[in-house]
Amino acid sequence: MxxxxxxxxxxxxxxxxxxxxxxxxxxxxxxxxxxxxxxxxxxxxxxxxxxxxxxxxxxxxxxxxxxxxxxxxxxxxxxxxxxxxxxxxxxxxxxxxxxxxxxxxxxxxxxxxxxxxxxxxxxxxxxxxxxxxxxxxxxxxxxxxxxxxxxxxxxxxxxxxxxxxxxxxxxxxxxxxxxxxxxxxxxxxxLGRGRDPEVYAAVPELVLGRAETVRDGSDLTIIATGSEVHPAVQAAEILSTQGISARVVDMWTISPLDRAAVLDAAESTGAVLTVEEGNVTGGLGTAVAEILLEAGARVSFRRHGVPDEHVPVGPPAALYAHYRLDAPGIAEVAHELLTSTKGQQA
Missing domain, CATH: 3.40.50.970 (Thiamin diphosphate (ThDP)-binding fold, Pyr/PP domains)
Structure with a gap:
């Protein structure tokens, strides 16, 4: 051919x-x-x-x-x-x-x-x-x-x-x-899916090993990477309408990981949600969990991404919605994390 x-x-x-x-x-x-x-x-x-x-x-x-x-x-x-x-x-x-x-x-x-x-x-x-x-x-x-x-x-x-x-x-x-x-x-x-909407209005000054905080918040921190940063920001906006203040950290540097940003998120907000377009086993969520565990941080934590499975065939947007990796889905998962945290404290 x-x-x-x-x-x-x-x-x-x-x-x-x-x-x-x-x-x-x-x-x-x-x-x-x-x-x-x-x-x-x-x-x-x-x-x-x-x-x-x-x-x-x-x-x-x-x-x-x-x-x-x-x-x-x-x-x-x-x-x-x-x-x-x-x-x-x-x-x-x-x-x-x-x-x-x-x-x-x-x-x-x-x-x-x-x-x-x-x-x-x-x-x-x-x-x-x-x-x-x-x-x-x-x-x-x-x-x-x-x-x-x-x-x-x-x-x-x-x-x-x-x-x-x-x-x-x-x-x-x-x-x-x-x-x-x-x-x-x-x-x-x-590189992500090739349809990633703008997060940075200009070319940022990056330092290897230092994450970028793209939105500040006090109730929880969403640590996202790559294509999931933009929907994480949108999710934070949804959460704000519910009275929840969410920080969004762009953890673009996976290795080396920004240990200080992770620990600051745990101390400042008390709840950490990682979001990645990939298998949650071994990826960003696991890397963040390792830091929190080794530091003995007292924090509510959840990894969010694709579960340990082979995903079905379909349009990317439909797959993001299926795995709750779009903005509404991330907001739902964040709300679940905070609700479970309150339940444990009660």
Whole structure:
């Protein structure tokens, strides 16, 4: 079959009229705010002043917009074809020669398929490879378990000497790419569903290991990451109409995790809810729980995400609603946490 007949990029980008998507997944989102669209553009801008930057992809240049980079820097772009493991090893070789390679593919392929190469070829020799896992979580809803990336945070944060970060929106992704340029070791950058509404009105100044408080509150803290930050903010707004003041912390830095922000949340608000678009086993919620337990913090706590199961096939928006990972669902879970806390105190 000819290559052009296999091109699924318009479907992956959510712009094709193929009847395979829930309208809530795309309505009202300017493509300029979609992380997958600014990835190549931002790197192309940075590469104008940094000759070390190279970009690799595994036949997904349109889906991750690496072609925007290739159009301006064709000699620094490599499409390895459908050979993800080889791509990571090639990137490691380029890093050993002084380049800063960004190797991009679906999160399910980057983290799950290439875990050995990320650990052994990149993290162990401490090479500055940036593995970019895009369309993570349940964003590839109709493509099923093979394309869902729910375990990547749990897996990646257990690899020694690997920095793990999550992009919240387009401006946040720009900041992460800029931050990554002079980071000395390997890094896993998790991009969300590609329809992430704006949380940051401008490109933020980020410090690795320091979370961002995007909304203050006193009754509980919602610690979210990646695509779940925006619905967490919306959930906090819903809770405010119920007389509940919720702080929202963007825990974009998964490894290293912001220990101080976690403990401050426990002490200041007394209740902590973690929210992530992924399996709750081993991910953000587990990382936060470890900190709270080791510190002996007295706090009401709940992990919220996808339970330890393979999710059904369906439109991403419907899956978020099913798992209560949309704004109304997060608000419900937060209310349940606070209600159970009051019951225990009574």
């Amino acid at each position: 000819a290559t052009d007949t296999q091109d699924q990029s318009e479907i992956f980008n959510g712009t094709a009229n193929v009847g395979l998507k829930d309208t809530r997944s795309v309505d009202g989102t300017d493509t300029r705010t979609i992380p997958a669209f600014v990835f190549g553009e931002e790197l192309a801008d940075l590469a104008e002043h940094d000759p070390r930057i190279v970009v690799l992809t595994a036949d997904l240049g349109r889906s991750n917009r690496a072609l925007d980079f290739a159009a301006r820097h064709p000699t620094r772009f490599v499409n390895v074809g459908i050979a993800e493991k080889n791509m990571i090893t090639i990137a490691a070789g380029m890093a050993s020669c002084g380049y800063v390679p960004f190797a991009a593919t679906f999160g399910s392929f980057a983290a799950l398929l290439c875990a050995e190469q990320i650990r052994t070829d990149c993290a162990y020799p401490d090479l500055p490879v940036r593995v970019v896992g895009h369309h993570s979580g349940m964003s590839m809803g109709f493509y099923g378990t093979s394309h869902h990336s729910l375990e990547d945070l749990g897996m990646m944060r257990t690899i020694a000497d690997l920095t793990v970060v999550c992009a919240t929106d387009a401006n946040h992704l720009r900041a992460l790419l800029r931050l990554s340029l002079n980071h000395p070791g390997a890094m896993y950058l998790r």
